[in-house]
Amino acid sequence: MIAAITASKRGHKVTLFEKEQSLGGQLKYAILPPGKKPLESFLIYLRKQVEKAGIIVKVGKTIKKNDIKKANPDVLILATGPRIKEIKIPGIEQVKELLYMPEVLLEKVKAGKHTLIVGGNAIACEVGEFLSSKGKKVIIVGEEEDLAVEMDLLNRAMLMQKLNEYGVNIVRKSKIQSLKDKSAIIEDSNGNITQVEFDSIIFITGYASDNNLYMEIKEYVKDIYIIGDAFKPGGIRQAVHRGYQTGLNI
Ligand SMILES: Cc1cc2nc3c(=O)[nH]c(=O)nc-3n(C[C@H](O)[C@H](O)[C@H](O)COP(=O)(O)OP(=O)(O)OC[C@H]3O[C@@H](n4cnc5c(N)ncnc54)[C@H](O)[C@@H]3O)c2cc1C
Structure with a gap:
């Protein structure tokens, strides 16, 4: 949206396509966890x-x-977001409550009483x-030594305190070795194995860049950017x- 707004203000005729029913991308979900409501004003602004x-x-x-190819634009800006990293864990296909x-976050599905979150x-x-x-x-089971390391120190400290207050069980330096319907075998960095039962499981194991569309189309559009x-x-x-930089450059 920022690229579109900036380019449009500079006199370009801009069309914005979105595969979902509303604009906002991940920002629509980023505003939903506790304490994130103030971010909504940015979404409304955009x-x-x-x-x-x-x-x-x-x-x-x-x-x-x-x-x-059909639209044949002078400039194409791809801000299509990341790709979810593929999860390869034996038994994952047997899990019903994935x-x-x-x-x-949108509460379209109800998490079970005991929820296992994979990702730190x-x-x-x-x-x-x-x-x-x-x-x-x-x-929460994370492979890292510490959780949420990409956050700034203050927000991270507050989040960790909240998790502590709510009694969230944090399992560090560990990974899911295998899954079977409602149980997970967890292995820590010393090779110790534990078994955990759950009603639902959510994988939030990270994102990777996604240049598939860019690679497919780059020979057909002269001026092409991939951003975000x-x-x-x-x-x-x-x-x-x-x-913003891209909107200024075209
Ligand atoms: C729960 C959550 C909390 C977060 N909290 C924070 C935070 O506190 N601070 C922070 O800095 N970041 C946070 N983030 C990350 C942040 O939201 C993203 O980094 C940011 O939204 C990336 O913006 P983007 O425009 O590159 O991609 P996205 O927001 O992923 O938007 C890409 C859009 O492109 C659309 N799209 C994809 N392919 C096509 C196609 N072929 N045709 C049409 N449309 C398509 C998608 O539907 C999507 O709407 C959070 C993310 C989540 C999920």
Whole structure:
């Protein structure tokens, strides 16, 4: 949205495509964990600026190679977000209560009383806080020595305190070795094995850049940019900065 707004303000005719039914990408979910509500004003601001700039918005449209070839734009900016890293764990196909993080935050699906969150990043911890604040018994299993290391120190300290207060069980330096319906075998860095039972499990094991569409289309569009998490998973600040720079450069 920032790239579109900036380019539009500079006189370009911009069309914004979004495969979901509303604009916002991950920001729509980022505002849902406890304490994240203030971020919503940024989402509202972006949507308002898109509207004010007179950008043509087409939601519910997944852009594919042929759409781009047909539209033949002078400039193409891909801000299509990251790819979820593939999870290869023996037995994962037997797990029925494997929940998708955005649906959990939107409360489209109900997490079970005992929820296992796999992943030690900031999003995993925030989802842990979200669920434990609603009375769920949460276990977070992360491979790292410390959790949420990408967060700034103050917010991280507050989040860790909340997890502690809610009694979230944090298992560090460990990974899921195998799964079987509602139980997980966890191995720590010393090779010790424990078994954990759960009602639901959520994998939040990180994102990778996603340049698939870029590679497919780059020979057909002269001026093409890939920005935000699609270029490199970072955060809102990085995505905004690169979006703004791109809008200025074209
Ligand atoms: C729960 C959660 C909490 C977070 N908290 C923070 C935080 O506190 N601070 C922070 O800095 N970052 C946070 N983030 C990360 C941050 O939201 C992302 O880094 C940022 O939104 C990346 O922006 P983006 O525009 O690159 O990609 P995205 O926000 O992923 O947007 C990409 C959009 O492209 C659409 N799309 C993809 N492919 C197509 C296609 N072919 N056609 C049409 N549309 C398509 C997608 O539907 C999506 O709407 C959080 C993320 C989550 C999930």
